[in-house]
Amino acid sequence: MRKKVVDAIVDIAKYDSRIVFVTGDLGYNVLTAFEQLFPERYINVGISEQNMAAVSAGLALEGHIVFMYSIGNFPTLRCIEQIRNDICYHNANVKILSVGGGMSYGDLGMSHHATEDMAMMRALPNMRVYAPADSIEAVLCLNEAYKTDGPAFIRMEGDREKQQHPDSAKMEIDIHSIIPFGPVSAEVNILTTGTILAEGLRAKDILGEKGISAGVISVPRIKPIDVESIKQLARTSKMLVTLEEHNILGGLGGAVAEVVSSDHVPHAVLLRLGLQDEYTSIVGDQEYLRNFYGISGSRVAETIEQQYQMLAGKEQQ
């Protein structure tokens, strides 16, 4: 998705001279086109994320639309106060593009695993938070962030993810809403954010074989979140599951919990899957790590089945 997003920014920059691209000395081989076409609007600030965030705010306050690019924790946690005071408080037009979301840089270790970034960004007033599942969603998120005045955070991974939507979906998807993949279920619905959608879809198939009907819904924008659709899902199914490559605190699970728990009518039980408030302390490829931390399709199906049986047992009593 990264390449598609950068290509889309190049296209936008061709007709919108306000666009500047700021990098913290990362993006080998993917930023060349932008740099060559718009050398004055390509700014490598060096390895200095605090300065990068504040400088981006300054550029935006002078009328630029800034895309600020780096890896995972660097354009987020490293400079969280500059993002809060300089970017968000001033509602500056800075769009943070993070690559390597979740454990996509699996072998690089915990410093490069971004597993609290969505929670941190979501807590900041004015900030919009996106975690697209594939390049189709990513470009739609980018376009919405570009067209909406104020700060945004787009959590990308790399370029290896599977495309989940058909090309035609570009015209049909409304990024304001949650996006069901197939029919929603009256039993279990799995909400996912980011490329872990693929694991949600796998879990659905496994559960289907065991006679448990599950729906899968992608949530590319977790702030502002589609409150009404989530309430509706919670009212019409028995179990809601959130699945994210992130701490279960403060990200998608947190956002959905906030929506569901404030509803005043009976609603589904909520099961939050993700990192269970822990740091990653082993390395491996993303697939290995997802399985290890219980968020691969098979392990998700296993956990849902257990919880679902427990719930069914309680209903019988």
Added chain:
Amino acid sequence: MQGIGDSMDSIMLSNRIRIHALDMVHAAHASHIGGMLSCADIIAVLYADVAHYDCNNPKWDRRDRVILSKGHSGAVIYAALAECNFFPIEKLKEYGQNGSQLSCHLSHRGVPGVEISTGSLGNGVCVACGMALSLKVQRKAARVFAIIGDGECNEGSVWEMAMLAAQKRLDNFTVIVDRNHMQALGFCKDIIDMEPLSDKWKSFGWSVTVVENGHDHDQLRSAFHFESDGTPKVIIANTVKGHGVSFMENNIRWHYSDPKGDEYNEALKELREYKG
């Protein structure tokens, strides 16, 4: 400099700023009077003789941008802007009061003429650098001035900024260090000794001008008129924390305390007699 009255010069402006600042911290029981008195002359010279602005159009595209990165001296900017007719002087009474937008650390919200909110050290000067960079990219002639503290130079982000501004040859950017030799808990030399401060900035690629007496307006004016050869400029203005009130000078107590009763009266008397 659309805003400052014809009869007002930088000395008169600095004297008024000092008295306003004293009144404001007194009424609000606020901290930081010492650092306000050290930078009052720098800011008065900027608003009286250096920066271009229009009080009737605070967002005038060609204005020079003045950023107070040491946001805890916000009262000085509020006072300067009020005296330059950005808003009524009466509004200064709101400083630090319940429900007011005139926060003790500089706020842009609801205060015409304030470019950005500051308060966390090492932030504003980097935003200022971004503004200077943007003005360059857009080929606009406006300049950016950022006032920072010497204690603030402890912040790593200041030096991240210093490297970038030099790399981008931001000759439209001037940083003024209010070198009062003190920081929150004592003298800089005893906490983080920034010396040799000039050499540090020089080695980062900046044109450095040292003002021996940062309360002497002629010296400050010449420093502002100093042209660099394409590099960003830093003015290191040697000042005295608490300048203008004898018992506040170089006394760390006035980083925190607000003057009450006799101390307030005595400080006010000294500032009224102060000739600049």
